[in-house]
Amino acid sequence: MSARKIEDVQTLKERRDSVLKRMTAAVPYARFMGISFDRRGDELTAILSYTPMLIGNPSPAAIHGGATSAFLEVAAITELTWSSFWQVMEDRGSSATDWSTEPLPPLPKTIDFTVDFLRPGLPRDAYARAVVNRSGRRYASVRVEAWQDNRSRLFAQATGHFLMPE
Amino acid sequence: MTPEQKKATQMFVDMLPHCRELNIRIEDVGPARAVMALPYDTKLVGDPDTGVIHGGAVSVLMDTCGGASILMHPENGGSFATLDIRIDYMRAAKPERTVFAEAFCFHVTRTVAFVRVTAWDEDQTDPVATASAAFTFTPRRPKAEAVS
Numbered sequence: 001m002s003a004r005k006i007e008d009v010q011t012l013k014e015r016r017d018s019v020l021k022r023m024t025a026a027v028p029y030a031r032f033m034g035i036s037f038d039r040r041g042d043e044l045t046a047i048l049s050y051t052p053m054l055i056g057n058p059s060p061a062a063i064h065g066g067a068t069s070a071f072l073e074v075a076a077i078t079e080l081t082w083s084s085f086w087q088v089m090e091d092r093g094s095s096a097t098d099w100s101t102e103p104l105p106p107l108p109k110t111i112d113f114t115v116d117f118l119r120p121g122l123p124r125d126a127y128a129r130a131v132v133n134r135s136g137r138r139y140a141s142v143r144v145e146a147w148q149d150n151r152s153r154l155f156a157q158a159t160g161h162f163l164m165p166e
Numbered sequence: 167m168t169p170e171q172k173k174a175t176q177m178f179v180d181m182l183p184h185c186r187e188l189n190i191r192i193e194d195v196g197p198a199r200a201v202m203a204l205p206y207d208t209k210l211v212g213d214p215d216t217g218v219i220h221g222g223a224v225s226v227l228m229d230t231c232g233g234a235s236i237l238m239h240p241e242n243g244g245s246f247a248t249l250d251i252r253i254d255y256m257r258a259a260k261p262e263r264t265v266f267a268e269a270f271c272f273h274v275t276r277t278v279a280f281v282r283v284t285a286w287d288e289d290q291t292d293p294v295a296t297a298s299a300a301f302t303f304t305p306r307r308p309k310a311e312a313v314s
Contacts, residue, residue, distance in 0.1 A: 029220035032209040053187040057247075064184035065248040066229035070222020101205075110221045114252040152175050 007093065015094045020044075023081060023104055030074050033067070037078060042086050046075035048126040055123065063121030068146065072128055072158040073113055076142040079130035080108050080162055106165035108140060113160040121155055122148055138164055167195050167233040175200065175234055185230055186222065192234070194252055200234035202227060205264050217261035219297075224285055226255060227267045228297045232281040235269035239279065243306030246276040246279060251299035259294045279303035 005069045024030055024037055025155065034049040048054070048071045070088025085105050128146040135141075139161060176192045179185045179202070188210070193202040204227040212220025229248055235244045259265050268290070269283040283297040284290070 017290065026214050027220070028209050028211040028214065029222060033222070049173050053183050054302065056184040056185070058181055058183070064226060064229070065251070066222075066226025069225035069251065070220065073222045073225065074220070106215060109258070110253075110255050112252060112254045113221065113225070114250065115225075116250045117248050120247070143267075 006097060010044045011094045014098075015089065015099050018099050019085070019089055020082065021055055022100075023085075024078060026104070027074070029070075030078075033070060033074065035071060035074050042083065044075075044079055044129070046071065046078065046128040046130070048128070050124050052123075054121075057120075060120070063123070063126070065115075065117055065121075067120050068117065068126070068156050069113065069115045069142055069158070072115060072130075072144045072146055073110060073160065075128040076113075076144050076160050077107060077110070077131045077144075077160065077162070080135065080142055080146070081105060081145075082139055083132050084135060084164070098123060108162040108164050111139070111161040111163055113157060113158060115158040117156050119153070119155040124148055126155070127151075133159075135164070140164055169198060171195050175237070178234065178237060179230065182230065184226065190227060190230055193266065195234065195238050198235055198239040199269065200231050200238055201266065201268045202231045202234065203264050203266050205299065206262050209217070213258075218258040219261075221253070221255060224255075224259065224265060224295055228253060228269070228283045228285055228295065231269040232271075232283050232297070232299045232301065233266040234283070234285075235271040235281055236274075236279045236303065237308070239271045239274060241274050241305050242279075242303070244304035246301045246303055249278070249300040249302060251297055253295055253297040256293050257294045259287050261263060261287075265294060267292070274303050274305070276305055277303055 038045040130144040133141040210219040210223040268287040273280040279301040285295045
């Protein structure tokens with residue numbers, strides 16, 4: 001551990017960003033929904049970029065509840081995959097592995113997902129952060145919070161259980 | 167279901183841009199009940215390794231179908247919104263298959279509607295997912311008031 005070389009910040013960012021990009025770009029549904037991720041260290045924020053096709057109720061305009069659920073589920077699955085892969089990625093570093101081609105872990109499967117709708121989703125961008133409550137060998141529990149203009153005024157929150165890939 | 171009922175419910179769904187985008191179709195409606203279909207589309211794939219559609223797309227189908235069952239409730243008098251929904255995923259939907267959902271609004275109070283939904287792809291007795299949801303609810307005005 002003490003012999004470990006301190007990595008160049010650019011190398012480190014490139015590795016983390018390329019893995020995250022591949023992890024999210026591989027999912028057609030996330031692309032269709034316009035979901036992207038912002039990364040600060042290991043912390044991810046999911047962003048749902050507003051488009052009119054997300055509307056469920058035309059007047060007053062509100063994002064479809066199903067689309068909100070979907071956004072939260074994508075945020076939860078990505079966080080779970082990302083956080084379980086993080087240590088592997090950091091331990092191996094950039095010299096031994098080509099992260100642009102290295103196979104990514106299979107995705108966890110949703111067992112159940114419960115969403116509370118706290119406020120209508122306004123026709124604008126939405127953000128979500130997921131926290132892994134517990135991740136065992138087989139099962140994981142994740143909670144997600146989503147907001148729009150104010151971080152403290154959540155418009156939806158969710159809890160889900162997932163089956164970890166073998 | 168009469169052709170008029172089907173047309174009216176399909177119009178409700180077509181007014182929702184997100185449902186139009188997903189090409190969600192009405193299959194059948196009845197009192198406090200709705201059946202819908204979500205055709206398979208590669209843009210909805212959640213796991214590229216398997217071609218299985220994302221659970222999120224199934225959420226949209228089940229939420230919409232739940233809403234339609236309230237719309238079809240004889241006591242319904244106005245707007246409704248999802249308060250919460252819990253979805254249990256029994257298994258992955260088969261790639262290339264249309265996913266169906268049937269929703270039943272089994273109880274309403276003056277303020278809340280309770281709904282159960284089942285989703286399947288080939289056999290209704292072998293569900294892909296089930297959901298239970300609570301919606302805000304506005305009852306129809308009593309007849310005496312409506313006359314005045």
